[in-house]
Amino acid sequence: MVKEWLTRLRFLMSPKPHREIDDEVQFHIEQLTGANIAAGMNPQEARRRAVIAFGGVESARAQSHEQRPSFFLGTLLQDVSYALRQLRKSRGFTMTAVLTLALGIGANAAIFTLVNAVLLKNLPVVDPSTLVRIGNTNECCVNWGANNGSYSLFATDDWHQLQKNAREFEELAAMQSGIGQIIARRDKTQESARSVSSEFVSGNYFRTFGLKPQIGRLFTDADNVEGAPFVAVMSYDMWQNNYAGDPSVVGSTFWINTKAVTITGIAPKGFYGDRLSSTPPDFYLPIESMPVLANAQHVHIPDRRWLYIIGRVKPGVAMAPLQAKITELVRQSFAATTIFSDEQGKRALAKVHVVLSPGGAGIQDIQDSYASKLKLLMWISGLVLLIACANIANLLLVRGMNRREEMSVRTALGAMRTRIVRQLLTESIVLSIISGMAGLIVAYVGTRMLLAMAFPGAQNVPIDARPSGVVLAFAFGISLLTGILFGVAPAWITSNANPVDALRSSGSRTTTSGASLLQRSLIVLQSALALVLLVGAGMFIQSLNKLRNIDLKLNSTNRYIIHFDPQAAGYSPAQVEALYRTIEERFHAIPGVQKVGISAYTPMEANNWGDGVQIQGQPDHHNWASWVRGNAEYFDSVGTHVLMGRGFTTQDTSTSPAVAVVNQSFVKHFFKPGENPIGRHFGSPGTQSSGDFEIVGVVEDTAYNSATSKDHRMYFIPMTQRIPESARRRPIDQDTGLYAGAIVIQTDRPMDNMQSLARQILAAINPNLSIVKFQTFDEQIADRFTQDRMITRLMTLFSILALLLATLGLYGVTAYTVARRTSEIGIRMALGANRSSVVGMIMRGAMLQTAIGLCAIGIPVAWFCVRYIQSQLYETKGMDFTVLTIATLTLTAAAATAGLIPAQRAASTNPSQALRTE
């Protein structure tokens, strides 16, 4: 056995020269000839007989050769080098095929990589499978009162109750739902204060996730106690990027929102918080330090729900009974609050339930908002891959048919069929591998591009741009399969043909049967798919246009929005009125500034404050509305028009009577048609509080949340006026609602230097006042369309790709047909056919396939598929005829171009030359 292998090895190392076999066969034939001469034949006849008797020299040689142990490897090397030579020889074909496949593979790999990273990835924590989240929606920030029944957001008290009573959890961590911004500056350094993102978390937060500190220590329960010394954990990225991994950061003091906080440790490398976000937390802070550090009173108000809860369950705990138990515990905890105490509250309490969801991937905000779009993109990229494969199939078929003569000659010379097929197989595989490599590059660049599109302006999205292996393998496999199937099929067919026939009917004498049915079907399929994608892209472009043309009831021309944080700069609520006056004065001093608005937040920035609303004299319907504080020039600065009554004036101060301006939706919702809201009173539910504000004006429905949200009822109160209800309840120093969040500057011309001007002005007022975010109003609005823009761009990109591939495919087949029919065309022209009739003949053939693809498959499929993207589109129902017409015309024009080039070539055939080439 060993010896046999040694022999094999020896032959592998030193393959015998081919000549040996030839010599041996030659010797045999000579002997045979000799024997024939001895039997009395003349030498020629003797040799002829001997050769006939021996049979196929080539096949004997090949078969002997096959016995060699190194045969497989040798042939492979030979085939690969032959394949490379062939591919080099036909550069056009190779380039087209590689590019087609690379784009197909690359696009798919990029999309799947994003899907993999966004939708399927777990948090980088210990044993993510045992993490369970209490709740499953992305309710956010700070809520109050009843919702539709399913709860994901909890009050601090609810968390304490759950921690005490839900013994099925080893740990139950709580975290702030809306990641916020803080101003941080390292003590005893020259660095200026910077606005960074922060998350307030429970003391067992890191323990629940099973994390070890990079250096220093993470939080303990003792850190999350009211009155404990202020501590913070810094993220690894922040530590590396801003402090070069300096170990002395641990233990040092930072001024966070002007309070001294000690850094206890650095979070482990790769940990990006409990959710995927474009602004992962730079600092983690204990919940109990939030009232002081962020002056957030809701932390200790029993009915303010603001925390997400994720826990680690003990082994063997069943989910269904646990969910029932948690629901019961949450109801008990809610029942203790006033909002759930009255008649209506009790009815709402009966509907309260929580859904447990897997917590291994953390809070799935981004996942939820991207899921449907990413799935759509997956389908689309799949279609593109299909078109790419059809294209490759077509190219290979054309090529295979063109090589019919080559194959015939080789068969006639005695090459074995398996050998020919094997060689073509190698060629296909080599092509697929080269394409795969190119696809890898496309995938890498593509993923980068997708990330930049999906999360613009975010450098530290914790998503890996490296294409996932599984995905690449899948796309690669598909293309390999296509290559093999359509590369070998023609070879098999041609090698099956009788070589004599094949050689005799030389390829140039063909008429209409130029391209096979299979080729035509592929073209039909391609045009159909391309149309579907074009229609899809058209629908998305149209929807985006509609979205952008929605009247947002605001004016963004020459408006700049400066986000700032007076609280973080150390101002107390009692000091802000003076600050706002200074800001107004200083900005107005800049030449060109027309209006200076100051408000809590601005339109189209995805912020929202809400509260319960009761109209005085009406029963409490548990209704709510969003509210915004603004100064006298706020409405003008954002371009909101006052429709009735008045807006705010400089006379609406902290000492004047409390007034409010409401929007049209508010009026529609709370008052009967025709009722005059001016002069009526409302406030948060309660006999006294419902009379808090007097309505002095009505404004139009400026869009605050999103362009598409409808009937968003809102009220506005003066920037510096205290809400009477909160004035009755707590001292002014706890009234964080008085803090402004944004300055809106309207100028009479575009001012590129506004950002630096604003920075100088704020710093001159107080060195601690820094810009949290600066954008033009237009930029802020554009940010709200990021996802819609991304998917529209990608749809367009993919459909252009599809159009390109389909056109290329049609061109290839038509050009091939023309080449095959050269002599036929020559005869026709010799017999008097003119150019235009030749062009017409070729074009008819080409356009027929496109027409079939469009009418028979494309349009019905597009019609059918529109319903699946309808939910992603804005105000679109069913197929849009304009889009369909444009898509059809585009495709027809592309097909016409693809057909026209070879048709022109056919028409310029010189009859005599065409006939001579035969």
Place this chain on the structure above:
Amino acid sequence: MPATDLLQGTLDLLILRTLALEPMHGWGIAQRIQQVSKDALQIGQGSLYPALHRLEYKGWIQAEWGASENNRRAKFYSLTKNGQKQLKAELEDWGRISTAIALVLK
């Protein structure tokens, strides 16, 4: 395809047996088998050479270039030690099978 296997195995056995007598070239082997079998077994050249190469790669026979009877360069095959063992084993097998077949046919 058991029929082919049997045939192939048989051809291998015939070659090994023929070479057990003396080293021989391909032509010689074919002639010898034809003569000995009184023209009943005609070895097709198409299968002879692949078989010889197969046996060579298995290490049962070895080849050497030498001068033929009429002084032409020819490739002479001879049995190796392994080949002798293989021949013995195959002869035993053959004996068993032919006895068995004979018993059945009787």
